[in-house]
Amino acid sequence: MFKLLILILALCPSAIDSSFQYFNMVEQWPGGYCQFHRCRRVPWPNDFTIHGLWPANHTGTVENCKKTGFAPIQDENKFKQLDSIWPNLDQPRPEYDRLGSRVLAQSFWGHEWNKHGTCSENMYNQTQYFDLAIKLKNRYNLLSILEQGGLSRGHSHELSDVNSTIWRTTHGTPDLKCLNDARVHRNVPVLQEIGICYRPSKNRSGQVSFSVINCPHSRTRTCYRGLGNGKIVFP
Numbered sequence: 001m002f003k004l005l006i007l008i009l010a011l012c013p014s015a016i017d018s019s020f021q022y023f024n025m026v027e028q029w030p031g032g033y034c035q036f037h038r039c040r041r042v043p044w045p046n047d048f049t050i051h052g053l054w055p056a057n058h059t060g061t062v063e064n065c066k067k068t069g070f071a072p073i074q075d076e077n078k079f080k081q082l083d084s085i086w087p088n089l090d091q092p093r094p095e096y097d098r099l100g101s102r103v104l105a106q107s108f109w110g111h112e113w114n115k116h117g118t119c120s121e122n123m124y125n126q127t128q129y130f131d132l133a134i135k136l137k138n139r140y141n142l143l144s145i146l147e148q149g150g151l152s153r154g155h156s157h158e159l160s161d162v163n164s165t166i167w168r169t170t171h172g173t174p175d176l177k178c179l180n181d182a183r184v185h186r187n188v189p190v191l192q193e194i195g196i197c198y199r200p201s202k203n204r205s206g207q208v209s210f211s212v213i214n215c216p217h218s219r220t221r222t223c224y225r226g227l228g229n230g231k232i233v234f235p
Contacts, residue, residue: 020055032192050086053133065119070110172212180226187226
């Protein structure tokens with residue numbers, strides 16, 4: 001019996017020993033973000049893009065740990081990959097042969113690493129952090145999930161339908177963020193961001209896996225503001 005218990009413990013995943021308990025993989029919808037911000041990235045990407053990978057615990061997001069500062073990414077392929085799925089919407093598309101343009105493009109990544117990424121540095125260095133963000137981004141295609149669930153762009157939808165559509169695929173309650181303004185869509189909240197929360201765990205051999213959980217600190221309350229009456233616009 002004792003040997004069996006040892007075997008079970010060895011095979012079962014255990015919690016990660018770290019300053020955070022889960023990651024919030026936050027993706028933004030350019031069609032929503034750019035209605036409220038002066039986006040200089042034109043044309044806007046036609047897909048959800050990464051806002052950030054945020055370590056958090058059950059008391060809130062862990063921020064500004066300020067350990068190792070951001071080191072500009074030198075690898076050309078990694079730069080282009082990140083610029084495709086993690087663009088700085090507030091800046092023009094970078095000209096890859098101009099140093100100043102490349103530095104400006106990386107300012108967003110630097111901000112996210114310094115504010116959020118450093119708080120997971122006991123598990124991931126900068127390179128590993130961005131690789132993990134790419135991996136988690138590619139796990140789910142949020143645009144396909146919404147469209148295949150009948151939630152088409154350019155229309156308003158019940159907030160409950162948005163939540164349940166995402167849950168059916170990820171099996172976790174998402175973290176939604178909306179913005180509203182009386183001058184935009186008659187003050188009906190506009191979808192800006194979707195976060196998927198992942199809890200890391202590792203087995204006895206040290207292999208880390210990520211399981212989707214219900215986001216403990218959802219910003220979904222922002223989607224009830226304005227005159228939506230339970231509906232939000234997916235522009």
